[in-house]
Amino acid sequence: MELLKKRITENGRALSESVLKVDSFLNHQIDPALINEISSEFCERFSDCSFNKILTIESSGIAPAVMTGLRMGIPVVFAKKAKPSTMTEEFFTAPVHSFTKQKDYDVAIAAKFITKGDRILIIDDFLAHGSASRALIAIAEQGGAKVGGIGIVIEKGFQNGGKLLRELGYRIESLAIIDEMSRDSIVFRD
């Protein structure tokens, strides 16, 4: 997606060879018009698929997930990083390892929001090692749902999450794949 790559080039900043800062339009300040274009692109790329629910993880996945859900006319469920005090009923959990923060945490979704037979689209802002996506897949499977696609805003192609998930047969649509980056340059996959 050219508009997104342009934005990453202009406003993103590689803090190292693995950490990309896109806080001016994606995960701290959000540009709603860009997210709207992103949701349009997800709809186009998955136009041959039929989903009835979107899963994402709080917080940065929520904006693209909700705009995509609006276009597709389906609900969004976001996994929570801590089991909330008002979540009194049964829930599914799966562990996530954050390489950026160097810690493990569980994400949780109330069991009632995953229905056997659900055709799930996962949406997230980043795909790096794939830990978050694998957690959402695990949660979907606990509820008997099937993940039919994974929509990613920015994939770090130099880390192995995308490769691994594609080898497992998952359809991934990443709107921008970065093959290499340094403080001076960001190289996108064609």
Added chain:
Amino acid sequence: MELLKKRITENGRALSESVLKVDSFLNHQIDPALINEISSEFCERFSDCSFNKILTIESSGIAPAVMTGLRMGIPVVFAKKAKPSTMTEEFFTAPVHSFTKQKDYDVAIAAKFITKGDRILIIDDFLAHGSASRALIAIAEQGGAKVGGIGIVIEKGFQNGGKLLRELGYRIESLAIIDEMSRDSIVFRD
């Protein structure tokens, strides 16, 4: 907003006289079509105001904030509940007390995203004691910005946050104000 009140009545659940569960459409599963209507209502109610930025707090404020930002054509900044490892520069923080979770935490916004003279609209899913809104006001003020309005999806009118903020002169537009609730009934303010 009648559509919202209807939804709260039909799908919300008062777990006690103070805890309202709206996880099927607002803060765990999200109904994007409802959020879209909510953003339309915020635009209409604040049509006499001019804002250049929306502030909210992760996570449940993000969906209504981003859809409102799209309609208003302005960026959204969400305060983070923990200072992220990639937030290396200066930031503003303010404390929030969560009565539901019975704990205090800081929220943070990178200083570069608050500009002197910004005309801020705060959007959040709930207003109860007003702690989250007051934190966002404090952050805005640290950056020399002015809060011109506060848009709330559900106000717990039986708690004092709304009263307090209105007495301080803030313009609050709450789409549904609950005056009283119990396990059997939810009473809205006219």
